[in-house]
Amino acid sequence: MSQYILRRLMIAIPSLLGISVVLFVVLALAPGDPFSELATNPNVPPEVQAALRTKFGLDDPIYLRYLHWLAAMVQGDWGFSFVSRINVDTLILQRLPTTLYVIGSAQLLALLIAIPVGVYAATRPYSLFDQLANTFAFIGFSLPTFFTGILFILVFSVKLDWLPFVYTDVPGSGIPWLLEMIRQAIMPVMVLGLFQAASMTRFVRSAMLDVIRLDYVTTARAKGLGQAKVIVKHVMRNAMIPVVTLIALQMPAVFGGAIVTEQIFRIPGIGSLLISSILANDTPVVMAVTFVFACLVVLFNLIADVLYGWLDPRISFR
Amino acid sequence: MFDNNLRGMIDDVRDGRMDRRAFVKRMIAVGLTAPLANQILAIGGVAMAQSPNPYKPTKRGGGGPLKLLWWQGPTLLNPHFATGTKDQDGSRIFYEPLASWDVDGHLNPILAAEIPSIQNGGLAADAKSVVWKLKPGVKWHDGKPFSADDVVFTWEYASDPATAAVSSATYAGMTVEKVDDLTVRIKFKDPTPFWANAFVGAYGCIIPKHLFAEFKGGKSREASTNLKPVGTGPYKFIEFKPGDLIRGEINQDYHMANRPYFDTIEMKGGGDAVSAARAVIQTGEYDFAWNIQVEDEVLLRLEKGGKGKTLYAVGGDIEFIAINFTDPNTEVDGERSSMKTKHPILSDQRVRQALALLVDRESIKKVIYGRAGRATANYLNGPEEFVSKNTKWEFSVEKASALLEQAGWKAGSDGIREKDGKKLKLLYQTSINGPRQKTQAIVKQACQKAGIDVELKSVVASVFFSSDVANPDTYSHFYADIEMFQIPMTQPDPALHMRRYHSRNVATKENKWQGPNFPRWVNKDYDAAVDAADTETDPIKRADLYIKCNDLMWQDTVMIPVMHRLAVEACSNTVRPALSGWANQTDNLQDWYRET
Numbered sequence: 001m002s003q004y005i006l007r008r009l010m011i012a013i014p015s016l017l018g019i020s021v022v023l024f025v026v027l028a029l030a031p032g033d034p035f036s037e038l039a040t041n042p043n044v045p046p047e048v049q050a051a052l053r054t055k056f057g058l059d060d061p062i063y064l065r066y067l068h069w070l071a072a073m074v075q076g077d078w079g080f081s082f083v084s085r086i087n088v089d090t091l092i093l094q095r096l097p098t099t100l101y102v103i104g105s106a107q108l109l110a111l112l113i114a115i116p117v118g119v120y121a122a123t124r125p126y127s128l129f130d131q132l133a134n135t136f137a138f139i140g141f142s143l144p145t146f147f148t149g150i151l152f153i154l155v156f157s158v159k160l161d162w163l164p165f166v167y168t169d170v171p172g173s174g175i176p177w178l179l180e181m182i183r184q185a186i187m188p189v190m191v192l193g194l195f196q197a198a199s200m201t202r203f204v205r206s207a208m209l210d211v212i213r214l215d216y217v218t219t220a221r222a223k224g225l226g227q228a229k230v231i232v233k234h235v236m237r238n239a240m241i242p243v244v245t246l247i248a249l250q251m252p253a254v255f256g257g258a259i260v261t262e263q264i265f266r267i268p269g270i271g272s273l274l275i276s277s278i279l280a281n282d283t284p285v286v287m288a289v290t291f292v293f294a295c296l297v298v299l300f301n302l303i304a305d306v307l308y309g310w311l312d313p314r315i316s317f318r
Numbered sequence: 319m320f321d322n323n324l325r326g327m328i329d330d331v332r333d334g335r336m337d338r339r340a341f342v343k344r345m346i347a348v349g350l351t352a353p354l355a356n357q358i359l360a361i362g363g364v365a366m367a368q369s370p371n372p373y374k375p376t377k378r379g380g381g382g383p384l385k386l387l388w389w390q391g392p393t394l395l396n397p398h399f400a401t402g403t404k405d406q407d408g409s410r411i412f413y414e415p416l417a418s419w420d421v422d423g424h425l426n427p428i429l430a431a432e433i434p435s436i437q438n439g440g441l442a443a444d445a446k447s448v449v450w451k452l453k454p455g456v457k458w459h460d461g462k463p464f465s466a467d468d469v470v471f472t473w474e475y476a477s478d479p480a481t482a483a484v485s486s487a488t489y490a491g492m493t494v495e496k497v498d499d500l501t502v503r504i505k506f507k508d509p510t511p512f513w514a515n516a517f518v519g520a521y522g523c524i525i526p527k528h529l530f531a532e533f534k535g536g537k538s539r540e541a542s543t544n545l546k547p548v549g550t551g552p553y554k555f556i557e558f559k560p561g562d563l564i565r566g567e568i569n570q571d572y573h574m575a576n577r578p579y580f581d582t583i584e585m586k587g588g589g590d591a592v593s594a595a596r597a598v599i600q601t602g603e604y605d606f607a608w609n610i611q612v613e614d615e616v617l618l619r620l621e622k623g624g625k626g627k628t629l630y631a632v633g634g635d636i637e638f639i640a641i642n643f644t645d646p647n648t649e650v651d652g653e654r655s656s657m658k659t660k661h662p663i664l665s666d667q668r669v670r671q672a673l674a675l676l677v678d679r680e681s682i683k684k685v686i687y688g689r690a691g692r693a694t695a696n697y698l699n700g701p702e703e704f705v706s707k708n709t710k711w712e713f714s715v716e717k718a719s720a721l722l723e724q725a726g727w728k729a730g731s732d733g734i735r736e737k738d739g740k741k742l743k744l745l746y747q748t749s750i751n752g753p754r755q756k757t758q759a760i761v762k763q764a765c766q767k768a769g770i771d772v773e774l775k776s777v778v779a780s781v782f783f784s785s786d787v788a789n790p791d792t793y794s795h796f797y798a799d800i801e802m803f804q805i806p807m808t809q810p811d812p813a814l815h816m817r818r819y820h821s822r823n824v825a826t827k828e829n830k831w832q833g834p835n836f837p838r839w840v841n842k843d844y845d846a847a848v849d850a851a852d853t854e855t856d857p858i859k860r861a862d863l864y865i866k867c868n869d870l871m872w873q874d875t876v877m878i879p880v881m882h883r884l885a886v887e888a889c890s891n892t893v894r895p896a897l898s899g900w901a902n903q904t905d906n907l908q909d910w911y912r913e914t
Binding site for chain 1: 387390391393394396399401479482483484486487490539544545556557559560561562563565582584586587588589590593596597600601603604778780781784785786789791829830832833
């Protein structure tokens with residue numbers, strides 16, 4: 001198995017290289033320049049702008065810039081942000097804990113809702129519970145997060161005045177700090193978690209329904225096994241294979257999809273870093289963040305593959 | 319006659335024959351405002367009166383936290399690298415200049431012991447040198463003493479081309495020398511009437527020599543102090559996350575008595591202007607939000623029964639429509655809008671005037687800007703003494719039509735005017751921005767009534783305002799017939815603002831479109847007036863020269879001023895900020911307090 005993982009990782013290298021070329025070319029061809037704010041400022045002489053462009057290598061040809069980037073990247077140097085003039089890895093590491101906390105909690109919430117609800121609904125198809133679950137799931141994933149986000153803000157912050165809607169790093173420690181950190185994360189986690197839960201519930205339900213009708217399940221029941229045991233041990237384990245794929249492949253997309261939520265609640269995560277860097281034409285940061293997303297896709301694919309084998313031993317590693 | 323009287327009176331005040339208040343009263347009597355009268359005195363060489371400071375707290379600290387919301391978060395904390403006001407605002411919490419512009423546009427000493435004037439010997443009569451006396455006993459946040467060495471170093475740092483500081487223009491063309499530990503002398507090459515540029519305001523922040531000395535020139539990016547500022551300001555640095563958060567705490571050693579009031583400060587970034595306004599005005603989660611360029615009706619709605627309000631600061635920012643004097647559709651030597659061409663339609667003065675008559679500023683103000691804008695006919699809108707009274711805007715489709723008729727543009731069968739078989743068609747470009755697209759629509763409608771076919775174009779702001787040489791859609795390439803945007807006036811002196819349209823600054827392929835004269839307008843009288851004003855030491859003559867510049871632009875209809883824009887800020891009902899249209903919002907942070 002470790003050989004399998006190693007082989008897969010080796011294969012990943014050329015694909016990541018290809019991805020990086022595409023990303024770099026697209027970014028280099030995209031219009032805009034990081035010093036646009038200086039352009040209308042009469043205090044800043046054109047020479048300074050030109051000097052900055054030369055200094056940051058913006059006037060070099062694309063292939064040269066790419067080679068520079070690649071050489072630095074191989075040595076673990078991610079480059080530095082034109083706008084902040086600090087290293088990109090510092091910038092990303094600063095944002096990562098928040099992203100993991102908020103996105104992680106939202107994903108956890110989604111799983112905690114989707115799996116029990118989906119499984120229960122599948123065991124009683126077309127029951128009142130199933131109908132309700134389906135209805136909510138449909139509403140859930142047809143409402144975009146920017147809409148529910150603003151709705152939550154209007155209800156819980158403006159009308160009821162219960163929750164803050166600006167997510168910020170609260171100073172301090174101990175229980176009150178923890179409570180405050182939880183309090184301000186409630187709305188974004190709910191918005192994101194419910195959105196995810198909605199589509200996942202539908203998926204879990206249909207995966208369960210596919211398996212629940214198979215002969216071996218009937219056999220298990222005929223042997224006199226209890227309903228709970230049949231569902232958990234026999235049905236769920238097999239039904240989880242497509243669900244794992246979905247969740248694993250969705251992870252990178254979630255980082256991206258959280259951009260909107262991060263923007264609404266001002267969460268200092270990777271998504272908001274990406275969007276502000278795009279707006280500021282801060283190419284090294286955009287490049288690094290999108291490249292991280294690409295790596296995540298590759299990585300989570302691998303994780304999904306490994307999980308398949310664990311869930312269904314018939315899938316072997318060769 | 320008025321000039322001579324005025325000059326005599328200024329001399330009287332200067333020599334003590336008339337007192338300041340009497341002068342101001344007389345000025346008011348002839349219809350001027352008090353701040354204007356003070357400005358006249360100031361530029362007339364009479365030491366500036368500092369506005370009475372309404373600061374009330376009687377002890378330092380005890381004010382709890384101050385929470386600021388900047389919808390574009392600061393991305394770096396070195397004032398000499400600041401790429402936008404957001405970065406200047408962020409660094410200004412920790413760093414300080416020698417003086418800053420206060421609410422009324424007067425100089426207010428910060429690290430200086432006094433404002434240089436002719437009386438105190440600070441200003442040379444030939445306007446070729448300034449002596450600044452520094453406040454004694456000021457300490458950097460790390461406890462080291464602040465001295466003249468730091469001021470001299472800041473000049474060396476910023477003026478070194480290898481540092482690539484954005485403030486470099488401010489420090490070029492002068493030498494700064496240490497007289498003693500608490501005195502520096504600035505020497506200018508030429509007479510410099512606007513001497514209060516270096517070491518004043520956003521680009522004037524002094525940085526500590528002992529921390530930056532190694533990082534002058536090419537190594538400027540490597541200084542860890544770029545991210546962890548050590549300044550002299552009212553708040554000490556705690557934490558910085560670029561684009562997201564700045565946190566600071568009270569500086570107990572601050573050099574002004576009873577200041578600052580707040581114990582901690584937080585500047586949070588990100589999000590958008592509307593929700594920033596909401597967090598301050600409606601929910602009161604934050605105390606102050608910056609630059610709320612939101613439609614007025616939205617603000618009025620938020621303000622109803624809210625916990626905050628909007629504040630307006632008057633500066634000199636101008637939204638205008640510029641006219642292309644060259645032909646954007648003909649290529650000469652591989653260059654469009656070349657100086658070798660003339661615009662086929664707009665080189666006719668009557669057509670330009672007709673266009674000016676078709677901009678309905680009243681409606682634009684009513685529908686779009688509300689309290690945040692003032693309809694204007696001037697390119698130069700402040701300070702008061704530089705504002706022309708000779709111009710007057712008007713909206714009239716009839717007059718515009720008559721002018722076009724005169725110019726030979728006859729109505730065609732489809733309602734669009736034509737001349738020699740050519741349709742009267744103009745391309746009107748601007749950046750993508752709600753209010754700008756609405757303004758475009760209003761102007762287009764009026765133009766249609768007068769028989770001008772206007773094609774609208776909007777370009778993403780990051781492209782439109784970029785200095786990218788290869789991109790034809792930037793405002794400085796100006797490959798359209800007319801274009802609209804805002805030019806901020808960054809200091810209360812028109813020199814930089816007016817120098818842009820000097821003919822040597824025409825944007826061409828040769829200077830990679832870096833020249834700021836994008837209408838490509840050439841006028842000898844204008845050039846002469848700008849050049850003269852640069853070295854004119856008589857304040858009244860100088861103000862006259864800039865008024866003349868403004869009027870020349872108006873007569874030639876180089877650009878159609880649309881709106882004099884004010885800075886809009888959202889503020890909690892209890893916080894008392896000290897804002898100035900001529901300064902950054904955080905420039906007078908030491909004077910902010912909360913009314914309890």
